[in-house]
Structure formats: C-alpha cells, structure tokens
Amino acid sequence: MPKIRFILSKQPDPALEEAAIIKRLKEFHSRLQDKRQISDGIPLEERAAHNELWRYPQNELPKALEIRIRRWAQKIHRNHLKDVEPTRLSREDRAMLEGCRGGAEIFDLRSAHHIDEIAAALHAEFPWIAEATTHVWRSLHHSLASGMPGARFAPILLDGPPGIGKSAWARRLAQLLGTPDMIVDATGENASFGLVGSQRGWSNAGPGRLVSLMLMRQIANPLVIIDEIEKSGSVMSDKGRSFSLPNALLPLLEEMTACRWTCPYFQNQFDMSFINWVFTSNSLRGLPEPLVSRIRVVSVPSPTQEQINELVLREAERRQLSPLITAAITTALAEAFEAGHQINIRTVKRMLELGSDQQGRPMLH
The missing domain is CATH 3.40.50.300 (P-loop containing nucleotide triphosphate hydrolases)
Structure with a gap:
C-alpha cells in the first residue's frame, strides 16, 4: 500500500534522545583520547598506562565525567523538545506518534x-x-x-x-x-x-x-x-x-x-x-x-416488498435455512405488507434469527 505523510509537524529526532546523546558523547570521548595518545606517539599496548583517564575498568568513566555528560545530554534534549513540541508530551504520547513518523x-x-x-x-x-x-x-x-x-x-x-x-x-x-x-x-x-x-x-x-x-x-x-x-x-x-x-x-x-x-x-x-x-x-x-x-x-426510502423478499431469500440461503422456514418468513412478511405495516431490516433480521433458532432446536421425542 502507498504511504502519505500523515504527521505534518516536526517530530522529535530519535538521535537527540537523552540516551542516544550520552552514548555518542562517550564514544566521542574515547576517540578523543585515542587521538591524543596517537599524537603523543604512545604505542597501542602502552596507551592505557600513560593516561590517567584510562585507569578505570573498561567501558566506565570517572563519576565526575559521567555527571557532566548526563547534564549535557539533558540540556540538549530539552532544547530540542522546545523546538518541536508546543506542549510537552509524555513518553507514552510520543510512542503513539512514533509509528507514523515515516508516514501512514x-x-x-x-x-x-x-x-x-x-x-x-x-x-x-x-x-x-x-x-x-x-x-x-x-x-x-x-x-x-x-x-x-x-x-x-x-x-x-x-x-x-x-x-x-x-x-x-x-x-x-x-x-x-x-x-x-x-x-x-x-x-x-x-x-x-x-x-x-x-x-x-x-x-x-x-x-x-x-x-x-x-x-x-x-x-x-x-x-x-x-x-x-x-x-x-x-x-x-x-x-x-x-x-x-x-x-x-x-x-x-x-x-x-x-x-x-x-x-x-x-x-x-x-x-x-x-x-x-x-x-x-x-x-x-x-x-x-x-x-x-x-x-x-x-x-433513502424504505425497501419495497420485493426487495425485502430478495433479502430474505439471500440471507436464508446464507444461514442454510430450510425451505419450510423460509416460506413461513416470506408469508408472514407478505401478510404484514398487506395489512399496511411498515417493515424494516431490523424486523427481517429478527425473523431470520428466530428461524435459525427454530431450525437449530433438537427434535423432541
């Protein structure tokens, strides 16, 4: 199926979510340390030992640097939301909109x-x-x-x-x-x-x-x-x-x-x-x-007697009603028309349902 652009307003960029920003800042910090050590001519196997920022478990940063990165990410994310959301939306609301980001x-x-x-x-x-x-x-x-x-x-x-x-x-x-x-x-x-x-x-x-x-x-x-x-x-x-x-x-x-x-x-x-x-x-x-x-x-006019009869025959065939029950329904409707009663589709459906119930009853011995 073709798609159209459904949400016309500017939507929050997933790349500017707080977690995504933190991840990119950490990756940038790691690349920056590598460049500094390469420029100092430190061999690969000795780099960690010559830089105090690498004297901590792998994939972790000093607490102070972690806090600074998180604050930067929160500030960038808040400023981005001010540009795209007139009213601050909850996480659940953004999730509803996310499915149609690429169109509907x-x-x-x-x-x-x-x-x-x-x-x-x-x-x-x-x-x-x-x-x-x-x-x-x-x-x-x-x-x-x-x-x-x-x-x-x-x-x-x-x-x-x-x-x-x-x-x-x-x-x-x-x-x-x-x-x-x-x-x-x-x-x-x-x-x-x-x-x-x-x-x-x-x-x-x-x-x-x-x-x-x-x-x-x-x-x-x-x-x-x-x-x-x-x-x-x-x-x-x-x-x-x-x-x-x-x-x-x-x-x-x-x-x-x-x-x-x-x-x-x-x-x-x-x-x-x-x-x-x-x-x-x-x-x-x-x-x-x-x-x-x-x-x-x-x-829209009311259906005629002929149109009602065609509807009954079509529905009776679909419901697999017996010819006897079908004939009883059409006869009752004909008498109602002759008496001047106004017959609508709801009346016909009720009669067909009664016919189905009657046909589905177990035989009494």
Whole structure:
C-alpha cells in the first residue's frame, strides 16, 4: 500500500534522545583520547598506562565525567523538545506518534474495474440505497482519474427512516474497500471530545478516538460512520464555549482545513483529508446548515416488498435455512405488507434469527 505523510509537524529526532546523546558523547570521548595518545606517539599496548583517564575498568568513566555528560545530554534534549513540541508530551504520547513518523498507509483502488465491482456488490445487497451507491461509485472513479492516492469519496449523509440498513450499507462499503471503519453513535457523543480529543489542562484530557485509531492502525483513510448525527448534543463550558460534535466536524470535512488539522491534545498537525465520511440521520431537522452544506445528502426510502423478499431469500440461503422456514418468513412478511405495516431490516433480521433458532432446536421425542 502507498504511504502519505500523515504527521505534518516536526517530530522529535530519535538521535537527540537523552540516551542516544550520552552514548555518542562517550564514544566521542574515547576517540578523543585515542587521538591524543596517537599524537603523543604512545604505542597501542602502552596507551592505557600513560593516561590517567584510562585507569578505570573498561567501558566506565570517572563519576565526575559521567555527571557532566548526563547534564549535557539533558540540556540538549530539552532544547530540542522546545523546538518541536508546543506542549510537552509524555513518553507514552510520543510512542503513539512514533509509528507514523515515516508516514501512514492508505488503502488504494486497484482499477476502474475494482470500483465497478464494489458498486455492483453494494447495489445487489442494498438496491434501495442505489443513489448513495451511485454517488460513491462516481466519487471513486473521479478520485482514480485524478491520480491522487487512496480510495476517497465525498462525504455523504443517508437520511431516512430507522432500521432500513443505512449503517449496514456503510459498514459493507468499508469492507469492500478494505479500509478499517469506526462507528460513532452521535446520541452518546454529546460533545466533540470523544471523537477529536480535548486540550491538555482538562482533567480528562486525552486524544480522540479518530486520531487514536489512525495512529494505532497506521492508516490515513479509515471510513468513519457518524450514526444519527441529528441527535448529537452540545456541552457548554463555564466560560460559555460550545463543544458540539457538528462544529468539531466542520474543519475535518473541508479539504483545505483537513489537510492541516491540528489535534487539540497532541498539538500536532495531521493530514486528515483522506478520511471517508458517512453520516446517517432519521431527520434533517436540527442539523446546522454549515454541516449540511459540506455533505451530499441522499434521501433513502424504505425497501419495497420485493426487495425485502430478495433479502430474505439471500440471507436464508446464507444461514442454510430450510425451505419450510423460509416460506413461513416470506408469508408472514407478505401478510404484514398487506395489512399496511411498515417493515424494516431490523424486523427481517429478527425473523431470520428466530428461524435459525427454530431450525437449530433438537427434535423432541
């Protein structure tokens, strides 16, 4: 997989770590003593005996010299950190960043045929979400034609009734692309802290889930699913500042700002422009206009009776359900449709699970 430069800020140089500096200073001291003795014409076998600094066990230095070297190393290391870290990071924080020092990998598109296969698979499994599939198909083709690395598509919002497979479509898309995915339940994220992190100085300061995932997996283009974005709340600080999830997302959805996004916790700049975003909602009411203007909104209808039947037959075959149980499920669904009931994917899954349980029961004698 290709790599991109993910951490844009200058990172601490391993060669300027305290232990590395001490090692180099000791090696320099040994070479310096050799040069002095060579210039004095002292034979190799007699050098140690003619220099009082060599009258101690091998690989050890006088205590006073050890202390001086350690102080020099600490001073050099501290001055280096002042240049590269606006906020002093702990050893654990630096270890998190270390894995992406050489860049982060991105899942790429193999060919135009690969994109067509992804769209065909999505359409076969989620035909009622065809408009969103077409949007992703066109975006991926545009990304491939532009020559930019990575599988990228424009942010999309799936708006429709609950339980019609919007999140399942997004997870399946991530699986087909081969990228890791992260699901954020907006109803449980009343503030932006969980996703993007919080600034140092707060009692619960820490990196956000998004940056942590990318650093841990060393991947620059995960697929992030924000579920039920319209239900996200807002937290107000004592000084009247609002920390809402939609507001925190705005710079991440705009390529010009996402490519140099500053993490509030690490105080480092990251290239977040390769992230793929899928939002879901049950209603557009209450969503801020700046957020909606950055996202392609797709209205997703409920699946038709024919599409529900195709889903049941496909899932029954995958679960190896008997024809009798499959027929019972399709008949029950047909009666529900005739009675005017609204059938969603969650209802179908529950019926399939009941059918699997029924088939797996031991026979009673």
